[in-house]
Amino acid sequence: MSEQCTESCSSCAEDCAERKEGKPDFSAKLHEKSSVKKVIGIVSGKGGVGKSLVTSLLAVTMRRRGYQAAILDADITGPSIPKAFGIKEKARGGESGLLPAKSRTGIDIMSINLLLEKDTDPVIWRGPVIAGVVKQFWTDVIWEDVDFMFIDMPPGTGDVPLTVFQSIPMDGIIVVTSPQELVSMIVTKAVKMAEVMTIPVLGLVENMSYFKCPDNGKEYQIFGDSHIEEIAAEHNLKILAKLPIEPKIAAACDQGTIELFEGNWFDPAAEVLEKMEGKKNA
Numbered sequence: 001m002s003e004q005c006t007e008s009c010s011s012c013a014e015d016c017a018e019r020k021e022g023k024p025d026f027s028a029k030l031h032e033k034s035s036v037k038k039v040i041g042i043v044s045g046k047g048g049v050g051k052s053l054v055t056s057l058l059a060v061t062m063r064r065r066g067y068q069a070a071i072l073d074a075d076i077t078g079p080s081i082p083k084a085f086g087i088k089e090k091a092r093g094g095e096s097g098l099l100p101a102k103s104r105t106g107i108d109i110m111s112i113n114l115l116l117e118k119d120t121d122p123v124i125w126r127g128p129v130i131a132g133v134v135k136q137f138w139t140d141v142i143w144e145d146v147d148f149m150f151i152d153m154p155p156g157t158g159d160v161p162l163t164v165f166q167s168i169p170m171d172g173i174i175v176v177t178s179p180q181e182l183v184s185m186i187v188t189k190a191v192k193m194a195e196v197m198t199i200p201v202l203g204l205v206e207n208m209s210y211f212k213c214p215d216n217g218k219e220y221q222i223f224g225d226s227h228i229e230e231i232a233a234e235h236n237l238k239i240l241a242k243l244p245i246e247p248k249i250a251a252a253c254d255q256g257t258i259e260l261f262e263g264n265w266f267d268p269a270a271e272v273l274e275k276m277e278g279k280k281n282a
Contacts, residue, residue, distance in 0.1 A: 057265070100143065127160070201235070202273075208245050209221075
């Protein structure tokens with residue numbers, strides 16, 4: 001394999017051994033001092049649906065249930081996880097590897113913003129470089145005794161999602177959607193990519209599903225009628241959660257206090273995760 005390999009055989013002219021064998025292996029080895037039992041990718045076919053919020057709340061939910069949770073922020077050009085958890089200190093490096101930052105409640109977090117001098121500095125890199133950094137978050141970071149790692153994926157089906165699916169042993173993905181009709185097509189793309197990569201789809205989460213008026217208690221569908229039941233039925237998937245439009249959630253993310261926010265929307269998702277057959281990646 002060439003040192004400049006982009007892991008995209010379809011656009012490569014290199015006559016490497018992997019191409020000749022027809023079975024390229026892009027898997028990345030977890031750091032020798034790491035222990036990660038289950039890896040869950042949080043994906044969507046488009047941006048702006050709230051993957052980072054869902055990732056954060058899933059990690060918080062599992063931590064509250066007594067599990068060691070971790071977040072690998074693979075959204076290199078739009079990292080928002082450290083902000084939601086109020087993490088300002090930078091990641092620490094040692095002789096053996098990088099150490100993730102820890103949140104107030106002990107959630108391990110690694111994000112590009114923990115390595116930049118300023119969290120407002122833009123990351124202006126091409127796809128293969130970004131994908132390589134995400135792999136390093138898996139291979140060079142020491143993840144200690146993690147029960148559930150959640151990977152906050154960038155939107156779409158491009159370089160980085162492909163690299164993650166090929167490099168990191170995923171136990172399943174959760175697809176995040178919103179209540180617009182066009183989302184059905186977008187979800188289908190994400191589900192089909194998971195099927196091609198032979199990764200189980202654990203279920204759907206609909207964000208911005210409704211707004212509950214504090215004055216009269218009625219629910220209003222701001223973004224139109226939900227289609228999540230139809231989408232779930234079409235793909236034979238579970239609906240794991242419906243998140244409301246809740247200003248207090250946005251405020252908690254802005255203030256870095258997402259761990260302190262109370263809500264039980266992800267209890268059904270947590271039950272699905274707890275039933276998964278455990279494995280230990282090495």
